Amino acid sequence: MGVPVVRIRVLVVDDHRIFAESLAAALAVEPDVEVAAAGSGPAALRCLERAAAEGRGYDVMLVDAELGIRSGAGGRRAPVPVPRGGEDAPVDGISLVAGVRSGGPSVHTVVLAEKDDPVRAALALQAGASGWVAKDCSLQRLLTVVRGVLRGETHLPPALLTGVLRELTAARKHRTESERLVESLTPREREVLRCMVAGLGRKAVAERLYLSPHTVRTHMQNVLGKLGVHSTLAAVALARRAGVGPVDLEPAGALVRLER
Numbered sequence: 001m002g003v004p005v006v007r008i009r010v011l012v013v014d015d016h017r018i019f020a021e022s023l024a025a026a027l028a029v030e031p032d033v034e035v036a037a038a039g040s041g042p043a044a045l046r047c048l049e050r051a052a053a054e055g056r057g058y059d060v061m062l063v064d065a066e067l068g069i070r071s072g073a074g075g076r077r078a079p080v081p082v083p084r085g086g087e088d089a090p091v092d093g094i095s096l097v098a099g100v101r102s103g104g105p106s107v108h109t110v111v112l113a114e115k116d117d118p119v120r121a122a123l124a125l126q127a128g129a130s131g132w133v134a135k136d137c138s139l140q141r142l143l144t145v146v147r148g149v150l151r152g153e154t155h156l157p158p159a160l161l162t163g164v165l166r167e168l169t170a171a172r173k174h175r176t177e178s179e180r181l182v183e184s185l186t187p188r189e190r191e192v193l194r195c196m197v198a199g200l201g202r203k204a205v206a207e208r209l210y211l212s213p214h215t216v217r218t219h220m221q222n223v224l225g226k227l228g229v230h231s232t233l234a235a236v237a238l239a240r241r242a243g244v245g246p247v248d249l250e251p252a253g254a255l256v257r258l259e260r
Contacts, residue, residue, distance in 0.1 A: 009056065010035040010146065013044040013096065014064040014112070019135075023062070026139055033143075041068055041096045048100065048107065058107055060146050061100060065113035065120060065132075067093035094120065094127050101128030108149040118163025121156065125164065131155035132164075178242035181227050189226070190244070192219040196232055197239050198246030208247070 010033055014020040020037040027035045036058075038044040044061070051057050097109045110131040111124045121132045130149035133142060134157060145155045156164060185193065188209075195205040206216045220232070229235050 007032055007034040008060065008146065008150065009051070009058045011044060011047055011058045011061045012037045013039075013041070013061060013067060013093075015039050015067055016064070027143075030143065033146075041092070044096060045099070059150060061107055061109045062142075062146075063093045063096055063109055063111050063129075065093050065111050065117070065124070067096065094123050094129075097124055097129050098127035110145055110149060110155070116157065116160050116163075118160055118167050121160050122164045122167035125154070125156075125168070132157065132160065178238045182239065182242045182244060184226050185223060189219055189223050191247075192216065193223050193235065193239050193244060194247045196220070196223070197236050197244055200247075 010024075010027055012020050012024045012027070012035060014023070014037070017037075017039055020039060024035045024037040027033050036047060038047050044063075048058060048061075093111060097111065100107050100109060108130045109128065110133055111121070111129050112133055112135050113120070114135050116134070124132055131145050131154060133145050133155065148155055182190065182193070191209060192205060195208060200208065202213055202216050202220065205211070205220075206213045209216070211219075224230065224232075224235055227235050227238050229238060
């Protein structure tokens with residue numbers, strides 16, 4: 001009796017259906033690869049959830065770098081939370097990588113890109129991706145990357161290496177400066193900042209923290225002043241660089257869902 005083949009379970013995620021299905025078919029020819037395809041971020045999340053429930057999780061996820069951007073989700077921005085509760089809102093590729101990495105670190109992700117982009121490649125690595133591969137690479141090259149990331153390797157095209165390192169160094173510098181500024185805030189001001197990161201307006205912050213709108217306005221002005229920015233949007237961007245997350249809005253979200 002022969003030794004059973006240990007299969008690598010791969011999920012291809014691309015909103016170009018022909019490309020996704022063609023790549024899945026090409027990978028499926030390999031005797032040690034089992035592959036499925038998903039046409040959107042939410043569809044990919046459902047595939048991952050089903051596989052985990054069945055005890056047959058995916059090993060590698062190949063994600064289109066432009067996923068969701070064509071349908072209005074993206075641009076050059078940092079990852080945002082992926083939808084929960086079965087929502088079908090568009091999810092861009094890097095956000096999907098970040099969401100999967102935080103929820104299922106055993107799944108290795110590789111980003112497939114039509115062009116070299118050190119900015120997005122750096123964002124992908126920060127989000128938890130293990131590789132960035134050109135879509136026009138050979139199938140053998142892609143298989144080498146898939147098998148490599150399972151061994152804990154990180155794969156980047158040589159032409160991107162310098163640019164990605166520059167972006168990561170700059171991001172680390174910005175993060176350090178942002179953390180220093182956030183540390184200058186009082187505990188109450190940090191709480192207000194977390195509400196701002198969650199997208200709450202002055203009235204909502206006042207209700208949540210049991211403060212008067214005037215007091216909240218003062219806190220917000222102090223936050224902007226100490227962070228050295230002139231708008232809420234800039235404060236939120238700086239806070240995210242410093243690793244400041246939003247306040248938990250789950251209770252409010254549950255009420256919204258019940259009202260629908």
